[in-house]
Every structure is written in C-alpha cells, then in structure tokens.
Amino acid sequence: xxxxxxxxxxxxxxxxxxxxxxxxxxxxxxxxxxxxxxxxxxxxxxxxxxxxxxxxxxxxxxxxxxxxxxxxxxxxxxxxxxxxxxxxxxxxxxxxxxxxxxxxxxxxx
Amino acid sequence: xxxxxxxxxxxxxxxxxxxxxxxxxxxxxxxxxxxxxxxxxxxxxxxxxxxxxxxxxxxxxxxxxxxxxxxxxxxxxxxxxxxxxxxxxxxxxxxxxxxxxxxxxxxxxxxxxxx
Numbered sequence: 178x179x180x181x182x183x184x185x186x187x188x189x190x191x192x193x194x195x196x197x198x199x200x201x202x203x204x205x206x207x208x209x210x211x212x213x214x215x216x217x218x219x220x221x222x223x224x225x226x227x228x229x230x231x232x233x234x235x236x237x238x239x240x241x242x243x244x245x246x247x248x249x250x251x252x253x254x255x256x257x258x259x260x261x262x263x264x265x266x267x268x269x270x271x272x273x274x275x276x277x278x279x280x281x282x283x284x285x286x
Numbered sequence: 287x288x289x290x291x292x293x294x295x296x297x298x299x300x301x302x303x304x305x306x307x308x309x310x311x312x313x314x315x316x317x318x319x320x321x322x323x324x325x326x327x328x329x330x331x332x333x334x335x336x337x338x339x340x341x342x343x344x345x346x347x348x349x350x351x352x353x354x355x356x357x358x359x360x361x362x363x364x365x366x367x368x369x370x371x372x373x374x375x376x377x378x379x380x381x382x383x384x385x386x387x388x389x390x391x392x393x394x395x396x397x398x399x400x401x
Contacts, residue, residue, distance in 0.1 A: 220378075223391060272317060277328065
C-alpha cells in the first residue's frame with residue numbers, strides 16, 4: 178500500500194533556528210513528490226515538485242531535497258510568517274496524490 | 287487572477303438533504319479533483335477528473351457523486367448527506383504540463399457540517 182509519512186507531527190522553533198522536516202514514502206513507481214504549505218482554514222499552497230533522487234529545489238528560506246526513500250524540507254533561519262502546516266504528497270500516476278498528515282510548524286519571535 | 291473557486295464556503299445542513307458544492311477554475315486545466323480533510327486523517331481524495339466526461343474514484347468515494355460536463359466546472363454532489371461527511375472539502379486543478387506528475391492548485395475550501 179502506498180504510504181507517505183511525515184515527521185515530526187509538530188515542531189516549534191525560535192526565529193532564526195534552522196531545522197528540517199521529513200517525509201518518507203513507500204509509493205511504488207513514484208513519479209513526483211510534492212510539498213505544500215497550508216495555513217489554518219485555507220487550501221494547500223503548492224511549494225515544490227521533485228521528480229528524481231538527488232534533485233533539490235529552493236524558494237526563499239525553504240529548500241526541498243529528495244532521496245530514493247525520503248524527502249526533506251529544510252527551513253533556514255525561519256521567521257514567524259513561516260508558521261504553517263507543511264504537507265508532503267507522493268504520486269505514482271500523476272493524477273492521484275497520497276498525502277501525509279503534515280507537520281505543524283510554529284516559529285516564535 | 288488564476289484561481290480555483292468553491293461555493294459555498296460554509297454550509298450547515300441536515301441528514302438526507304441533497305446538496306451540491308460547486309468548483310470552478312479559470313486556468314483551462316484539464317484535471318480536477320475533490321479532497322476531504324479530517325483531523326488526524328489528513329487529505330484524502332474523493333474523485334478526480336482527467337477531462338470533460340472522464341471521472342474516476344479516489345480513496346473515499348462512498349456517498350459522493352461528481353460530474354464534469356464543462357472543462358471549468360467540477361461539482362461535488364452529496365445526494366443523502368450523513369454526519370460522517372462533516373468535513374473540510376477542497377477542490378483542486380492541474381494543467382498536466384509536467385510529464386508524469388502534476389502539481390495541483392487548491393481552492394479555499396468548503397466547511398460542511400451535517401447534523
């Protein structure tokens with residue numbers, strides 16, 4: 178069964194304290210690994226797609242990486258506005274997404 | 287502005303009263319999908335559509351119907367809602383421009399309560 182597991186469930190950081198979120202997957206024939214950001218009561222906002230092991234993508238303080246079994250979302254010098262839930266999703270068909278349950282990130286001043 | 291819109295945003299209804307949640311996108315996307323999000327269970331796919339008149343079941347299709355008569359619209363129909371369908375619903379669309387994997391763009395959500 179295809180699964181996407183995220184850890185930790187919740188993470189509290191001080192402003193400027195860098196850290197990483199983990200997404201491990203057992204999606205057979207993975208065709209894409211996605212990261213989304215979700216603010217409370219809002220729809221997920223697309224961040225990155227990674228297609229193959231070794232690939233990296235960056236956007237402001239966020240950097241996503243992919244290995245054969247997991248993906249990491251690195252947050253460098255986070256700010257309070259980075260507080261959100263970060264969702265990881267894998268797809269083997271290109272159409273159906275298997276989402277993890279998310280990591281709730283709180284960055285305090 | 288490119289966007290996915292959903293209506294209504296909030297709905298409280300009673301068991302058995304048929305309802306429709308509309309979803310529309312203005313990006314000419316071929317692919318559209320419906321998800322529900324529940325605490326502790328995350329986002330789960332209900333139905334998806336790869337094009338007009340082409341739909342398929344996701345992980346949790348029971349109790350839901352969809353139709354895709356126009357490219358821009360993908361309504362979600364609950365013919366006889368039950369309390370276990372109380373949830374936060376999201377519509378999403380994708381243009382399928384990347385071979386093999388398609389990032390999806392989500393609407394703002396519809397919070398449904400069935401009493």
